[in-house]
Amino acid sequence: SPPKPCPQQPRPLAMSPPLQAPDYRYVTEECLREWKGQSAAAFRLPDPVPMARFLYELCWAMVRGDLPPQKCRAALDSVVFVEEARQEESASVLADIIAHLGQDITISGEYRSRLVKMTKSLVESSLIVPRLLQERCEEEFLWEVELSKSKGQDLKAKEVRVNTRLLYQQTKFNLVREESEGYAKLVTLLCQVGSDLACQNASSATISIVKSLIGHFDLDPNRVFDIGVGMF
Incomplete structure (x- = not known):
């Protein structure tokens, strides 16, 4: 009898790349415990911290599930930044961080869901304005956080059409309607006045x-x- 075929081995599941989370320098276990506790309003970090690094670690703490997004306000109220930063500057840094995290391929599954929830919470709490995210984030991510009414592919196609119209569409002049005599008189006029244009009355x-x-x-x-600029 012919030999029986060997049963096919199940293919291993594709493993997602490991999460590239940073080491916490300022968002410590003690800070996380205090922010999640009842006395979060009275807790203060003893020393000033750099704004960009602290906000980066804070966003990662929320993405990893170490801190609920609702506690972000308490965390920000408990620190003093080394830089004298206004709320607009911190919002801009948060937008940059979210745009970076939105493109990170290691953030998937539950981490991606937490990132979306964190972004929505920051917008709802007025810690960041939607305009900054719409300027810096990818189309797909804007669709996920409900800041775009169009899907990622539709928005990308619209962006291509707008850029094509702005950058590559050429202005077509109606040469049949225009008269060459007018341009001849224009060039003659500009040649005659010449250096007299420096005078206010002549100009x-x-x-x-x-x-x-x-x-x-x-x-x-x-x-x-264009003719006037080219001549002078």
Whole structure:
């Protein structure tokens, strides 16, 4: 009898990359315990801390589940930053950190869910304004945190269309409508006045004549401006 085929071994599940969390320097176990306790309002860190590093560790603590997002306000009230930072500056740093974490491929599953909840909580508590996140975060992440009405792919396609229209669309001049006589008179006028444009009266008179040429010969103002800049 023919040999029986060997049973196929189950393929191992793809392992997600390990979480690249930082070492806590300022967000210590004692701090986490105090912030989650009943006396969080009275707790204060003894020494000033650098703003960027502290906020980075604080966000990671919430992503890892060591601190509920609702306790973020208590944590911020308990510290004094080395820099004299306003709330707008701390909000900008938080937006940069969230944008960075949103692109981290090691943050997936429950960590990703905590990141989304943390971002929503920071927006709801007015610790960060949505505009900063909309400027710096990826489209997919904005869809996850409900700061975009369009899905990531739709928003990306819209962004491509807008950039194409702004950067690559060329202005088409209506050469049939315009008269070359008007441009000839314009160049003649600019050549005649020459250095006299330094005088205030001469400049005003020349601008008035240029406006008359634009209106009479139906010239394109952008082309007129380009010619003037090119000559001087």
